[in-house]
Amino acid sequence: KQEVTQIPAALSVPEGENLVLNCSFTDSAIYNLQWFRQDPGKGLTSLLLIQSSQREQTSGRLNASLDKSSGRSTLYIAASQPGDSATYLCAVGVQGAQKLVFGQGTRLTINP
């Protein structure tokens, strides 16, 4: 059974810092990995999708990497801003099943 773990559970940093969020998964048989953002009381917004054959994806100040063999992904946020405060969720697409398996999320707070 695929399990996804995100560390840390919560993170608070001053504005302007670069930061890294971590995600690990137990089964390398995935077809993609996605990073989502969730604001309080809102649904999930897709940030980046990395196909299983890819190593990384970039969008603006965000960069996500994937190392399938070690079961790890990282989300790098450059020059953090207060508007980046949210919960960040990592999810893997399970091969042979049309579903996502999510981690518990990292609650990020950027302090002005």
Place this chain on the structure above:
Amino acid sequence: GAGVSQSPRYKVAKRGQDVALRCDPISGHVSLFWYQQALGQGPEFLTYFQNEAQLDKSGLPSDRFFAERPEGSVSTLKIQRTQQEDSAVYLCASSLMLGLSTDTQYFGPGTRLTVL
């Protein structure tokens, strides 16, 4: 439509009542998913539709949970005889393709169910 919509946004039910949660996916999206998100946790998969066919219901926690998508568009998640442990946010997502590796799931805002 502009995005995935869900109704109601909030639902309070007394234990033992039946509830029905609605999802309107993005027009033309083939795949539809339901997830359950408990407080402080990540979403957990409940069920998956491809058009009107329910292809995976392995995540439904009990036979009190039932989902349908009769015309391949709008979907309803029904919970019978609600229990307090059913309290959660129920998220609906849709995607355009058939689960390919490039397929992004687009999520609705969720329905927050509270069972008293």
